Amino acid sequence: MTLPTPEAHVRDVTEVVERRSAGESEFLQAVREVLDTLAPVLAEHPEFIEGGILERLVEPERQYIFRVPWTDDQNRVQVNRGIRVQFNSALGPYKGGLRFHPSVNLSVIKFLGFEQIFKNALTSQRIGGGKGGSDFDPTGKSDAEVMRFCQSFMTELVHHIGEHTDIPAGDIGVGAREIGFMFGQYRRITQRYEAGVLTGKGVGWGGAEVRTEATGYGAVFFAEEMLARASQGIEGYRAVVSGSGNVATYAIEKVEQLGGKAITASDSSGYIVDEAGIDLDLLKQVKGVERARISEYAERRPGSHYVAGGSVWDVPAELAFPCATQNELTGAHARTLISNGVRAVTEGANMPTTPDAVEAFQGAGVLFAPGKAANAGGVATSALEMSQNAARSRWDRDKSESRLHGIMRDVHEATYDASERYGKPGDYVLGANSAAFVRVAQAMLEQGVI
Numbered sequence: 001m002t003l004p005t006p007e008a009h010v011r012d013v014t015e016v017v018e019r020r021s022a023g024e025s026e027f028l029q030a031v032r033e034v035l036d037t038l039a040p041v042l043a044e045h046p047e048f049i050e051g052g053i054l055e056r057l058v059e060p061e062r063q064y065i066f067r068v069p070w071t072d073d074q075n076r077v078q079v080n081r082g083i084r085v086q087f088n089s090a091l092g093p094y095k096g097g098l099r100f101h102p103s104v105n106l107s108v109i110k111f112l113g114f115e116q117i118f119k120n121a122l123t124s125q126r127i128g129g130g131k132g133g134s135d136f137d138p139t140g141k142s143d144a145e146v147m148r149f150c151q152s153f154m155t156e157l158v159h160h161i162g163e164h165t166d167i168p169a170g171d172i173g174v175g176a177r178e179i180g181f182m183f184g185q186y187r188r189i190t191q192r193y194e195a196g197v198l199t200g201k202g203v204g205w206g207g208a209e210v211r212t213e214a215t216g217y218g219a220v221f222f223a224e225e226m227l228a229r230a231s232q233g234i235e236g237y238r239a240v241v242s243g244s245g246n247v248a249t250y251a252i253e254k255v256e257q258l259g260g261k262a263i264t265a266s267d268s269s270g271y272i273v274d275e276a277g278i279d280l281d282l283l284k285q286v287k288g289v290e291r292a293r294i295s296e297y298a299e300r301r302p303g304s305h306y307v308a309g310g311s312v313w314d315v316p317a318e319l320a321f322p323c324a325t326q327n328e329l330t331g332a333h334a335r336t337l338i339s340n341g342v343r344a345v346t347e348g349a350n351m352p353t354t355p356d357a358v359e360a361f362q363g364a365g366v367l368f369a370p371g372k373a374a375n376a377g378g379v380a381t382s383a384l385e386m387s388q389n390a391a392r393s394r395w396d397r398d399k400s401e402s403r404l405h406g407i408m409r410d411v412h413e414a415t416y417d418a419s420e421r422y423g424k425p426g427d428y429v430l431g432a433n434s435a436a437f438v439r440v441a442q443a444m445l446e447q448g449v450i
């Protein structure tokens with residue numbers, strides 16, 4: 001059999017995905033971003049072409065779409081759509097978060113599930129990739145409404161998940177409160193205390209220490225490693241951070257612990273600038289406890305100010321951490337950051353940087369860390385939560401954080417080494433994609449055509 005060249009093979013597979021998933025713009029963006037970097041790997045491993053690895057990798061193993069009916073506080077019937085995409089289980093059971101946000105659709109969940117395969121491979125934790133969610137909007141809903149929604153969502157999802165098959169966690173709009181409601185319903189329906197079926201649980205009932213902080217902390221650990229390679233550090237640098245949710249909050253906390261100064265946070269309405277450094281207690285109170293708008297922060301904190309609309313990327317800093325949502329940092333934003341002297345951009349969110357912005361950073365010699373490597377600390381700690389659940393044990397904070405730190409160092413090293421091996425040292429996009437792909441492809445090859 002004559003094999004196509006790696007470049008022709010990538011082109012052929014991309015065309016098939018574009019035809020089969022026409023209109024799924026986020027998913028197509030994520031697929032192209034990975035496939036475009038893989039030709040050098042395929043040149044070294046023709047058996048991956050022969051084994052049809054790419055063709056299989058871009059098609060989810062299984063997808064569920066279901067109705068989620070619930071009643072609001074006025075007793076009106078509401079209906080949302082639930083989705084779970086089980087993308088690839090070559091390395092272990094499907095693992096990936098649930099997102100509750102009005103923008104959720106199949107394309108968004110497939111892009112996140114596809115990214116998750118590679119991210120999970122980079123953690124070395126033996127977990128496959130999946131993702132799910134709903135177009136339910138938790139904003140402005142009462143706790144009781146959120147509970148009824150979560151219970152209805154789980155009443156269907158229960159048929160598809162389990163500690164050895166598929167283990168969801170949180171993402172945008174899904175935090176400890178939602179995981180609690182869903183775990184309660186799972187336990188009630190199955191009559192089993194299967195702690196390892198969901199991660200991000202409360203620490204008093206099976207959750208892991210440092211899971212809440214892990215994605216944000218991990219992103220900063222990754223930035224620290226990347227800067228250290230370039231003989232720099234976090235200390236003394238200013239950081240612009242977008243978002244004010246789970247990832248952003250703990251990225252800010254770790255930047256400050258390491259001697260840097262985080263000066264911004266945002267939500268979908270606008271952003272705040274606090275030149276003295278973000279007051280974390282106030283940020284957690286406003287966004288985490290009160291679930292209020294970010295403008296509240298500026299009202300209560302002298303010396304800070306709020307900008308309606310606009311973008312945190314207009315604020316000069318050496319470090320940037322996009323931690324809100326996909327495609328939030330565009331080519332124009334990248335050019336502003338570059339002209340303001342940014343040194344390193346680390347993705348806390350999934351695919352927050354558009355392809356032209358990534359190209360601009362790489363062209364200008366700015367260190368750029370893709371989310372599938374830099375934000376892997378969250379899912380890695382979720383895997384540690386699963387191990388503790390299986391062993392019925394509980395680690396303290398120090399052990400949990402030091403394991404996270406070690407994993408992020410390993411992810412950085414594997415990513416950097418792969419960038420060197422495939423000819424572009426310091427290209428972390430190439431490094432993350434190729435290191436992860438080889439691990440998944442090898443496992444798929446050894447497990448036969450399934």
Ligand SMILES: NC(=O)c1ccc[n+]([C@@H]2O[C@H](COP(=O)([O-])OP(=O)(O)OC[C@H]3O[C@@H](n4cnc5c(N)ncnc54)[C@H](O)[C@@H]3O)[C@@H](O)[C@H]2O)c1
Pocket residue numbers: 170171172173174215243244245246247248266267268269323324325326348349350375376378379
């Ligand atoms: N939670 C995790 O462990 C984890 C792990 C890896 C990656 N991520 C990614 O990190 C990002 C943030 O997730 P999170 O868990 O912090 O969620 P969250 O719900 O705690 O916070 C989301 C943040 O993004 C902002 N946001 C959402 N949509 C927006 C929009 N359209 N415009 C501007 N801002 C918007 C929200 O205001 C909020 O500040 C997502 O891309 C998510 O996929 C999360």
